[in-house]
Amino acid sequence: MVEPFLYLSPAIVLIGTIILIPLIIGISYSFQSIEILNPFATGWVGFENYVDLWSDRRFWIALENTFWWTFWSVSFQFLLGLGLALLLNTQFFGKKLFQALVFLPWAVPTFLSALTWAWLFNPTIGPLPHWMAALGILDEPYNIMGDPDLALWGPIVANIWFGVPFFAITLLAALQSIPGELYEAAEIDGASPWQTFTKITLPFLAPMIAITVMLRTIWIANFADLIFVMTGGGPANSTQILSTYIFTTAFRRLDFGFASTIAVALLIILLVYAIFVLWLRKKLVKV
Amino acid sequence: MARMELKDLVKRYGAVEVLRDINLDIADGEFIVLVGPSGCGKSTLLRMIAGLEPITEGDFLIDGARMNDVSPRDRDIAMVFQSYALYPHMDVARNMGFSMEIRRDPVDEKKTRVAQAAETLGLTALTDRLPKALSGGQRQRVAMGRAIIRDPRAFLFDEPLSNLDAALRVEMRLEIARLHQRLGATMIYVTHDQVEALTLADRIVVLNGGDIQQVGSPLDLYERPANKFVAQFIGSPTMNVIPVTGGVEGVTLANGQWLGLPMRENTPFATELGIRPEHLDVVDPGPNVLTATADVVEHLGSDTNIYVNVDKVGPMMVRKHGNIPIATGDKLGLRVMTENAHLFAKGGAALPAPVRQAA
């Protein structure tokens, strides 16, 4: 059959040339030395980049930061998103307007979310440091993004703000597909609201939650914009995650070989994670 | 006007064969009903005739011309879909006139024909409505209007009445019958409802599991079913079928009783006996009748349906005209009208009916 390919071919050609071919080239870069600033050091180097990566202290720091960045972002986005979806699944006055407003952060361009939150954390023009000081969380109103111990929380908060609507939308869609009769039946059977939630709502949502959390985890682990704009990886690499490390290595140091090596490492980690989650889901669903 | 020939048609999806060796000649102006349980392939066959489904093997001809590779638009056939498939963004008039719009027919002619069709179908007041503002019956009429406006050489109907309520279904059934009388066009109609099949068809094609079971007039199928499947599918309520042991000019029932079937051939090969509920007589219990207990009795006014348990044979159903005074738990006798009994051999094929004596 030729006809479907008439409709498909532009998309296939574009994805092939802009994504797949560069992807293969990118993987090949990880076995080369390609430094734009040092054109004489170009050539195939085998696994040298990978050996360097293994002994690169910044890579391991970035890996650890990637883990915490992803873990806290996904956890809070999911919990707050679930709460919001449950609220939106009830009736209340002004719901349509509320929904439009509360989903708005999702529409805000990421660079702007990053700048806005950076400004909010800035003690000169932002209220957050003052409020935190007043609550006793901070000793004095200073910028937490200058503190290596706390800096990662700046981008994490911005990420939570930006990502809650996504979880809420997907979970709301799943919630609305649960047949109402199930709740009525549970009520007639004398289930308490908490029992209804744990025995009906959660099991129904579980497959959707597993897939959404997996996709979101991968997406957030790759998501460099917020950190790049808010802290640039600093101070002292305390907010450097793998994806920002890839970008700064490529963009600032113009060392494409090493940047590609980090990218391949990240890809492998995410692949292992995805396979693990899918395996786990298959195992749990069978029961 | 169209004569259609289906020669050795086969339909396969990958390795799955959904239709086998379909052979059928459809005369010009004939009303053919394809009937069978869901999954029997009747809709697929209709869609192959329409051109919406490619033919895997065999030939399909209209008026002698091979149609296998002709696209639906060039077959000059109209189709009424089960879902009606009205275009949601077009009003009734444009829905009906769409085929003429596509063929770039003169606007005036289109307007006249749409007005005529709307008049015939009682849709004149609704022509500027969108489908969503119509009731189920009205949508059905628009779908029919869309088909008749083109004056095609054949009409296909894919379960057109199954989304309507019972009363409306009867009304639209009559309307389709009238339409056929008036237009005299070839019509092929798919349904799983045997009442529609019996009332509308010139000839019925019974399909099961991808095979044609029998082709014949409604009365043919009722009186001389080719096999157990057709016997049980056609006729309502369903024919009773009970196991028997074959003998000479008669059979032995499961309770040991002998049932004489004089003038029948091949009785030794019979493994089952079929008798329609209306071909059982209720008599007083006694010798040479079946002894039964009434289980459930339905008084319909015009008829009485009696569900009985025949001793050592099993459940059967009896239908009698009028109001028969029987109550649950009553013992009664049943006499089989042997001239209307059917015999089936192992595998379900019907054994030939008695040779009727010329009077």
Place this chain on the structure above:
Amino acid sequence: MSVTRTNPALTLGKYVALLAYLLFALFPLYWLVKIAITPDRLIFTEGTDLWPSTTTLDNFRTVIFQTDFMAFFGNSLYVSLGTAAVTTILAAGAGYAFSRFDFGGKKIIVAVMLITQMFPLLMIIAPIYKIVASLGMLNSLTSLIVVYTAFNIPFATFLMQSFFDAIPKDLEEAAMMDGCTRFQALRKVILPLTLPGLGATLGFVFTAAWSELLFALMLISDNESMTFPVGLLTFVSRFSVDWGQMMAAGSLALIPSCLFFIFIQRYLVQGLTSGAVKG
């Protein structure tokens, strides 16, 4: 929904929670606009007050008339609209093929498209840079459109497919029985019905292109062809920080995506519902 027992404490808790979500969602945006309309001289003294004692539109005036922002704005608009238009057309074709045809290799193509959604796009930033540079296309807005289109096609295709899936196949078949070719059926019957879907896809891709930063940063260095995010970011790092003007520029950048969002959010939920569940 079933009748829920009305416990006053629960009801109160629910409204408190709703209010908290609303404040969390809107407060940063409120702050953005608040600083933008605070006069420069009050920024430091009243920067952390909830509302300034006087307000001004000077910052907006300066940004619009005395800086390059309108040019950045124009570049972004050009890139985002171009990306949205091209992506939507291509994704509509691909989504239609996925929705209406069964063909060899379909599963593989779907799988490849899914994978492109999962691997780090940053991975190809170096090769893309080298390819674009060797073509002499650095600082070209067209190259941005091409790259963004490729990135957005997979998701847009799945979105469009879910909209096509929602349109019964019967309609096309009826159109073909009525004398249409498949393409006529697509144009006269299917496309008019999928207009909301096209709109949603257009809006979604526009928003994504509007906010893309990293590839634009890499591929564009020329002041002339900077997109809004790049322009704003270089503004932050290059000059002494003029908070009011930056906030004003940020507020302006919000307008197009928010407008689109209000338009599409209804369809987006619908598209995600049918599409995501099937996965």
